[in-house]
Amino acid sequence: MPELPEVETVRRGLETAIKGRTIARVTLARGDLRVPFPPDFAAGLEGRHILAVERRAKYLLIRLTGGKLWVAHLGMSGRFSTFAEEGRKPGKHDHLSLQFKEGGGLVYNDARRFGLMTLIEEEELAEHPLFAKLGPEPLGKAFTTAWLEGQLARRKGPVKPVLMDASVVVGVGNIYASEALFAAGIDPRVRADSVTGKAKALIASIRKVLNGAIASGGSSLKDFVQVDGEAGYFQHHFNVYGREGKACVRCGSPVRRITQAGRSTFFCPECQR
């Protein structure tokens, strides 16, 4: 389910739900998700205290005592939820379960198993293969007009897949790439190097779209006991994504769907040039 806003919503939920707890026991229902759990994963978590829940790109970073970092990626279908009962039976696709010393626990469920869990040293984060080549955070200061101009300038393919390239900017997935291009009035099919002059507007659009989605996810989470971004996700309304054939919210002409790099792209041919 996650693009950056959903992961950020889950991060906030986890922060409330598990920060300050002590991990008493870890149960793995199987040995792998997208990649195997490291051999020391369960033992490495047990006995540790949860200091903070952070995020880099679409990865959740759970800081533990002893300089350890529990890295979690939700893939397409991963979700965390908390439980209060002791001796809870694992449901279908529950792959990981934590029991807290203080009582209650946390479950990771992931039907498609595109998620990922690992345990690394805090200090190896920057050089770690998962993180070394990641571009700037879209909501951070390093995502500048000059940076995006430079990235667009060396790409001759369509602009939309460039926005989804994590070495250009992280956190922008298939939904928000379409939404940001709509907000910026840019046709997703145009060559990336033809819109360098719109880099500044594109950054503003990306931020607007992501911040709007975070605000919507966060507000729905308030009434939610569970750690689960799904409610916020489905509550959010999209301007073009998933709206093939429906009237453009701005001009009324039908929204089109095309395929780019194997993914669906939605856009308004009138409003986006």
Next chain:
DNA sequence: CACACAACCTGTCAGC
């Protein structure tokens, strides 16, 4: 290096 495409795995939904 830039780019397209397949692969990973399961669930859901539209259409028959």
Next chain:
DNA sequence: TGCTGACAGGTTGTGT
């Protein structure tokens, strides 16, 4: 109700 095929929010590896 059941079957089939298309499609799903991510990332990585391969081949050109």
